[in-house]
Amino acid sequence: MRSAREALTASRRAPLLSALGVVTIAFSLFAFGLFGLVAINIRKALDEVEERVEVRAFLSDSTDIESVAAAMKDIGEFPEVNRVDYVSKDQALERARREMGEFADVFEAGVLPASIEVHLRPGQRSPAVVKAVADKIKTYHFVDDVRYGEEWVEKLYRLRNIATVAGIALGVAFATVAVIIIGATIRMTVLARAKEITIMRLVGATDMFIRLPFLIDGLVKGVLGGLLALLFVWIANRVVNEYFIQTIFFNRELVFVGVVGGALMGVLGSLVSVGRHLRRV
Amino acid sequence: MIRLTEVAKEYPRSGIALAHISFQVKKGEFVFLTGPSGSGKTTILKLLYMDDRPSQGEVWINGVSSKNASGRDISRLRRRIGIVFQDFRLLEDRSAEANIRFTLEVTGAPKATIRSKVARVLTQVGLASKATSFPRELSGGEQQRVAIARALVNDPFVLIADEPTGNLDERATRSVFQLLRDINASGTAVIMATHDLDLVRRSNYRTIELNHGRIVFDSSESPAPARRFDEPLEIHDTPTGTESI
Ligand SMILES: Nc1ncnc2c1ncn2[C@@H]1O[C@H](COP(=O)(O)OP(=O)(O)OP(=O)(O)O)[C@@H](O)[C@H]1O
Ligand SMILES: [Mg+2]
Numbered sequence: 001m002r003s004a005r006e007a008l009t010a011s012r013r014a015p016l017l018s019a020l021g022v023v024t025i026a027f028s029l030f031a032f033g034l035f036g037l038v039a040i041n042i043r044k045a046l047d048e049v050e051e052r053v054e055v056r057a058f059l060s061d062s063t064d065i066e067s068v069a070a071a072m073k074d075i076g077e078f079p080e081v082n083r084v085d086y087v088s089k090d091q092a093l094e095r096a097r098r099e100m101g102e103f104a105d106v107f108e109a110g111v112l113p114a115s116i117e118v119h120l121r122p123g124q125r126s127p128a129v130v131k132a133v134a135d136k137i138k139t140y141h142f143v144d145d146v147r148y149g150e151e152w153v154e155k156l157y158r159l160r161n162i163a164t165v166a167g168i169a170l171g172v173a174f175a176t177v178a179v180i181i182i183g184a185t186i187r188m189t190v191l192a193r194a195k196e197i198t199i200m201r202l203v204g205a206t207d208m209f210i211r212l213p214f215l216i217d218g219l220v221k222g223v224l225g226g227l228l229a230l231l232f233v234w235i236a237n238r239v240v241n242e243y244f245i246q247t248i249f250f251n252r253e254l255v256f257v258g259v260v261g262g263a264l265m266g267v268l269g270s271l272v273s274v275g276r277h278l279r280r281v
Numbered sequence: 282m283i284r285l286t287e288v289a290k291e292y293p294r295s296g297i298a299l300a301h302i303s304f305q306v307k308k309g310e311f312v313f314l315t316g317p318s319g320s321g322k323t324t325i326l327k328l329l330y331m332d333d334r335p336s337q338g339e340v341w342i343n344g345v346s347s348k349n350a351s352g353r354d355i356s357r358l359r360r361r362i363g364i365v366f367q368d369f370r371l372l373e374d375r376s377a378e379a380n381i382r383f384t385l386e387v388t389g390a391p392k393a394t395i396r397s398k399v400a401r402v403l404t405q406v407g408l409a410s411k412a413t414s415f416p417r418e419l420s421g422g423e424q425q426r427v428a429i430a431r432a433l434v435n436d437p438f439v440l441i442a443d444e445p446t447g448n449l450d451e452r453a454t455r456s457v458f459q460l461l462r463d464i465n466a467s468g469t470a471v472i473m474a475t476h477d478l479d480l481v482r483r484s485n486y487r488t489i490e491l492n493h494g495r496i497v498f499d500s501s502e503s504p505a506p507a508r509r510f511d512e513p514l515e516i517h518d519t520p521t522g523t524e525s526i
């Protein structure tokens with residue numbers, strides 16, 4: 001296609017400028033990608049922590065095993081509940097010793113009470129649901145105490161909300177910067193070709209014909225910048241994995257979304273700068 | 282073919298550039314637009330190729346009205362108009378033939394026809410031998426002839442020239458003017474803004490004179506007081522360059 005060829009001609013004529021454009025796009029998307037990576041890893045960590053949200057009911061020593069079994073069956077049928085486990089006195093002791101390591105001897109047999117652990121279904125772990133389940137379990141007469149880390153559950157949720165809001169705000173800010181940079185680089189190409197554009201208009205080339213190469217230019221730069229940014233982010237991720245902590249990388253859908261996002265920013269940037277210029281010529 | 286009725290043009294800062302402009306140009310006519318600097322010649326030409334629209338009145342050209350022309354109408358109209366400027370406006374980074382080819386390419390001319398069309402107009406302006414020269418390798422007169430070739434390549438019904446000889450010396454002026462006459466003789470209308478009263482007097486073409494944005498004289502309405510020159514203007518390539526007519 002002619003316009004594609006024109007777009008490439010423009011890049012060939014100003015190779016340095018074009019490279020600079022792609023690299024700045026890559027850097028802004030890199031910042032965007034790094035944040036995204038942090039965000040998905042925070043999210044993953046939150047999900048893992050959340051997995052462990054449970055309600056633990058401590059049982060009084062005199063409780064007979066039949067009523068506990070009946071209660072567990074009842075609780076297991078609550079719609080919010082995924083699974084109910086029984087932890088005997090011995091198991092509690094063993095677990096405590098394992099977790100405390102060198103302080104294992106502190107615990108004597110029979111000190112820790114038996115308990116039942118109630119695991120909630122995914123999506124049923126909000127503070128309100130957890131509290132409701134805990135309140136229901138409290139009504140059994142043989143339940144001494146119910147622990148569910150009220151504060152801890154609420155904090156977890158607050159952290160997650162903050163992360164989401166910060167992610168969206170920073171993402172939008174970075175995207176805006178990327179569009180402005182792309183717009184500026186294409187604007188430089190437009191200005192470098194101002195004379196050609198003037199002549200094209202005088203001899204009767206249509207606006208769309210004049211615009212198309214710049215749109216393609218923006219698209220190509222956006223995609224290239226996106227791919228380059230992806231490479232940077234991937235390298236950064238590898239380095240972090242190698243020397244610091246285990247992280248996950250974007251899945252294929254997110255990679256695709258990132259590159260399409262770059263392309264959209266490229267086209268948007270070019271629309272803004274070319275549109276403004278054409279109206280003034 | 283071209284009709285202006287009660288056209289006025291006002292610019293936000295500099296005020297009224299044109300007022301009460303009405304005239305018609307017939308098919309194949311040659312018209313001089315004269316008048317002192319700032320009298321509105323360039324403004325009229327811009328209205329003709331719809332680079333700008335009148336503040337009042339209407340410009341009608343080749344079936345397109347300034348009142349309702351869309352961007353697409355204007356693009357299509359400009360493909361049928363040749364436009365030439367004092368400063369040539371050639372692209373410096375490509376040869377004469379590439380400059381002409383550019384026009385055909387960006388207006389979607391069929392690829393197969395491009396080569397022959399470029400060759401034809403270059404021959405028509407007498408520059409077939411300079412096809413591969415870059416603008417910086419050509420004289421002013423030659424550059425202007427390349428610009429004219431570019432203007433002709435889409436077979437315009439009218440050639441609009443804004444002081445096409447303004448940057449040229451005496452001899453180049455004559456050769457370019459002769460070229461415009463030849464083009465006109467083959468049926469293309471020519472509307473030429475000029476300061477060069479010698480050129481105007483030497484030929485007996487219609488003259489519209491402007492002053493302060495108004496038409497103060499139109500030789501098609503009052504019989505021309507200009508002297509007539511019956512012999513056609515010739516270009517003599519004499520080395521002295523001092524011939525007078
Ligand atoms: N784009 C513009 N914005 C504001 N004022 C303008 C613009 N173009 C022309 N004018 C004004 O309109 C008037 C006519 O200008 P125009 O260029 O048509 O004159 P001209 O006859 O071509 O002059 P010259 O012989 O010097 O080329 C001038 O007063 C000029 O200042
Ligand atoms: Mg002028």
